[in-house]
Amino acid sequence: MAEDAEFEAKAGDLLCQFERILESDLLIDEIGFIHPSQFSKLKEEAGSSKSATSEIMGYDSSDFWLQDHKLGISTEILHPLYIAARNTFMAATRKYRSFCNQDAQTVAGDHLSELSNSFNIVESEVMKHSRALLLLSCDFGTAWNSRKFILSKKQHLSMYLDELLLSKLVLSYFPKSEQAWCHRRWVIKLLVQKGYTVEEILKKESELVERIAEMYKMNYRAWNHRCWLVSYMPREQVLNEVKKTRKWAALHVADNCCFHYRRRLILKILEDTTCTEISSGLTVDIYQMWKEELDWDEMLIKRYVGREALWIHRRFLLACWMIHFVSDPNTCEQEGEISNNFHFFLENELNLVNSCSFIPNDDFEDFQAQATYSGAYLLWLIKNCPKPNMIQLEEKLKACNLKTLLYKVCPEGRYSLWKSLMDSIENSH
Amino acid sequence: MGELAAEKHVKYILSVEKRKDDFQSVVMEHLRMNGAYWGLTALDILGKLNTVDADEVVSWVMSCQHQSGGFAGNVGHDPHILYTLSAVQVLALFDKLDVLDVDKVTDYVVGLQNEDGSFSGDIWGEVDSRFSYIAILCLSLLHQLDKINVEKAVNFVVSCKNMDGGFGCIPGGESHSGQIFCCVGALALTGSLHHIDKDLLGWWLCERQVKSGGLNGRPEKLPDVCYSWWVLSSLIMIDRVHWINKEKLVKFILDCQDTENGGISDRPDDAVDVYHTYFGIAGLSLLEYPALKAIDPAYALPVDVVNRIRLRKKLAV
Numbered sequence: 184m185a186e187d188a189e190f191e192a193k194a195g196d197l198l199c200q201f202e203r204i205l206e207s208d209l210l211i212d213e214i215g216f217i218h219p220s221q222f223s224k225l226k227e228e229a230g231s232s233k234s235a236t237s238e239i240m241g242y243d244s245s246d247f248w249l250q251d252h253k254l255g256i257s258t259e260i261l262h263p264l265y266i267a268a269r270n271t272f273m274a275a276t277r278k279y280r281s282f283c284n285q286d287a288q289t290v291a292g293d294h295l296s297e298l299s300n301s302f303n304i305v306e307s308e309v310m311k312h313s314r315a316l317l318l319l320s321c322d323f324g325t326a327w328n329s330r331k332f333i334l335s336k337k338q339h340l341s342m343y344l345d346e347l348l349l350s351k352l353v354l355s356y357f358p359k360s361e362q363a364w365c366h367r368r369w370v371i372k373l374l375v376q377k378g379y380t381v382e383e384i385l386k387k388e389s390e391l392v393e394r395i396a397e398m399y400k401m402n403y404r405a406w407n408h409r410c411w412l413v414s415y416m417p418r419e420q421v422l423n424e425v426k427k428t429r430k431w432a433a434l435h436v437a438d439n440c441c442f443h444y445r446r447r448l449i450l451k452i453l454e455d456t457t458c459t460e461i462s463s464g465l466t467v468d469i470y471q472m473w474k475e476e477l478d479w480d481e482m483l484i485k486r487y488v489g490r491e492a493l494w495i496h497r498r499f500l501l502a503c504w505m506i507h508f509v510s511d512p513n514t515c516e517q518e519g520e521i522s523n524n525f526h527f528f529l530e531n532e533l534n535l536v537n538s539c540s541f542i543p544n545d546d547f548e549d550f551q552a553q554a555t556y557s558g559a560y561l562l563w564l565i566k567n568c569p570k571p572n573m574i575q576l577e578e579k580l581k582a583c584n585l586k587t588l589l590y591k592v593c594p595e596g597r598y599s600l601w602k603s604l605m606d607s608i609e610n611s612h
Numbered sequence: 613m614g615e616l617a618a619e620k621h622v623k624y625i626l627s628v629e630k631r632k633d634d635f636q637s638v639v640m641e642h643l644r645m646n647g648a649y650w651g652l653t654a655l656d657i658l659g660k661l662n663t664v665d666a667d668e669v670v671s672w673v674m675s676c677q678h679q680s681g682g683f684a685g686n687v688g689h690d691p692h693i694l695y696t697l698s699a700v701q702v703l704a705l706f707d708k709l710d711v712l713d714v715d716k717v718t719d720y721v722v723g724l725q726n727e728d729g730s731f732s733g734d735i736w737g738e739v740d741s742r743f744s745y746i747a748i749l750c751l752s753l754l755h756q757l758d759k760i761n762v763e764k765a766v767n768f769v770v771s772c773k774n775m776d777g778g779f780g781c782i783p784g785g786e787s788h789s790g791q792i793f794c795c796v797g798a799l800a801l802t803g804s805l806h807h808i809d810k811d812l813l814g815w816w817l818c819e820r821q822v823k824s825g826g827l828n829g830r831p832e833k834l835p836d837v838c839y840s841w842w843v844l845s846s847l848i849m850i851d852r853v854h855w856i857n858k859e860k861l862v863k864f865i866l867d868c869q870d871t872e873n874g875g876i877s878d879r880p881d882d883a884v885d886v887y888h889t890y891f892g893i894a895g896l897s898l899l900e901y902p903a904l905k906a907i908d909p910a911y912a913l914p915v916d917v918v919n920r921i922r923l924r925k926k927l928a929v
């Protein structure tokens with residue numbers, strides 16, 4: 184029993200220190216859990232200059248380290264600190280909820296001001312302790328919810344923006360936290376509902392995702408958030424995003440997420456293009472954008488051999504072409520030039536497949552992968568080819584002997600898939 | 613190739629339940645209900661559910677129910693549809709669905725359907741195609757599917773389909789094996805698989821198998837045992853499982869076992885956890901590994917449990 188009490192007292196003390204640090208530096212933008220052995224190293228590095236922690240607490244702590252708005256927490260204390268944060272938060276939120284129920288019952292009375300005063304205190308306790316808890320356990324849904332509940336009764340923009348700061352801080356070291364991303368969406372939806380213009384916020388969100396994606400590659404939750412933003416973006420912003428993400432994608436050719444994001448943007452542009460715009464020639468711009476993407480992707484495929492994400496992107500561009508530029512009679516009529524390009528398009532794609540299916544003798548793994556992806560792409564081309572153009576394609580395939588190519592590059596373990604696909608394609612024509 | 617260290621896994625799962633001291637296990641306490649589902653279903657597939665005190669589990673599960681009818685991840689936490697399904701599944705495992713106030717749970721789930729047919733995860737409104745599957749499965753287990761607008765629910769799921777044949781969290785979201793499992797499951801449970809181009813989706817799913825035999829969740833990712841479940845069950849539901857190499861996948865899963873202390877990890881030589889232990893065992897069950905109970909790919913419960921529930925419905929009608 185005495186041991187338990189001691190543990191509790193120590194844990195409570197740690198929580199107080201933690202919360203004091205959080206309150207004294209509102210600009211903390213990064214948190215990390217560090218091994219105790221790293222503390223001495225940090226002290227050495229800091230030299231004679233005092234750490235911010237010692238300034239706040241009056242002594243050098245071996246549990247927390249704060250400098251330049253970066254906070255380190257010793258891994259040694261995580262467990263007791265978490266227990267204290269959880270218990271304190273749960274107690275505060277229970278108290279707050281029972282207050283809310285009471286509040287609804289008390290219509291008026293002499294003690295109203297007294298009551299509202301203590302209500303405010305409990306409310307700020309919930310905000311304080313949920314923050315501490317979430318910085319330790321990022322997906323503790325009940326803590327995020329308690330903040331949502333309080334915020335939904337407030338009207339101050341600054342409070343909403345604070346939530347974006349908190350979840351950003353959480354994401355700085357839990358980049359995959361589902362709840363933190365979800366909290367951001369909740370705030371943005373609330374802002375939209377309240378009539379704020381969110382264009383600037385969307386821009387910053389998009390940049391945030393990119394920074395976090397840099398830290399942790401192929402972060403599905405982060406990119407999903409970015410895809411979600413698109414539905415709120417005006418056309419100009421969508422076009423801008425297409426331009427802006429190109430460089431990042433080219434530097435991260437294995438990150439399928441970023442390429443998917445570009446697909447999302449392109450589809451959004453296509454979706455929003457109305458019939459009137461089609462006849463007014465706006466499709467030429469879209470066609471131009473699509474063509475640029477196709478050329479760019481080809482350049483990357485040739486430069487970075489054997490990257491799956493690049494080939495998957497090409498599959499999308501091909502399907503997109505078939506749906507929006509080939510089989511749509513409106514566009515064909517308007518853009519005679521585009522539809523006539525089918526011949527050139529086909530020629531170009533088959534050349535690409537041909538050149539990429541070559542496996543040098545030294546049996547380099549990347550080239551093998553490249554050959555496989557190009558073969559799968561050829562299958563994709565055949566499967567997506569519109570019926571009226573099939574004869575043309577068949578002739579080409581025969582002329583270049585491409586079906587034998589397929590068998591040559593098919594990897595072990597994919598025979599049954601590729602064969603089934605070929606059979607079903609052949610049966611349907 | 614090694615064999616399944618079934619006994620060790622049973623021991624491991626039972627030990628996790630008791631271990632509550634280190635930081636790693638306490639920070640997971642908010643989703644203990646999911647953990648219970650993973651661990652207990654794995655035990656059942658291994659034929660060892662009887663080693664658990666059913667009454668104790670059931671009373672703990674019921675203590676996580678909120679007045680709204682939904683279940684929380686642990687006592688005193690807020691309810692969420694994720695934990696509500698896990699709670700219903702755990703009760704189904706023990707044949708204890710009769711302790712539920714079915715109307716109350718149904719009301720909770722029904723209340724989360726939105727105008728466009730999608731489902732929110734809780735009252736705070738986050739939408740995800742996963743929640744559609746969860747709602748549909750939860751109501752199917754309770755024989756209450758007719759209480760929601762199924763047509764709209766299906767339409768929303770279909771709207772999450774991408775040009776590559778896969779599905780994302782929301783319309784326009786990237787295809788992901790986990791989401792695909794949820795969407796295919798939702799369509800299977802509602803008899804709407806005709807919305808799927810099976811060759812196209814099967815193709816995408818097959819390309820998840822990498823050289824080692826393991827499956828990944830998305831292009832360019834490393835293989836991971838949990839995707840054995842998601843990819844495999846989806847392939848079975850759309851009848852394309854013969855397109856992957858099953859033997860190699862079995863070997864990959866077995867290579868991820870800790871043969872000394874039990875448990876299965878995401879990849880060979882990583883640390884084990886209950887989550888991957890469950891998905892590894894469930895994957896092996898789908899691969900018809902000997903001496904394991906069969907698991908239903910859409911219900912994510914042992915086939916005998918599902919049959920029992922179906923039979924109840926027949927008898928009730």
Ligand SMILES: [Zn+2]
Nearest residue numbers: 836837838878
């Ligand atoms: Zn995994």
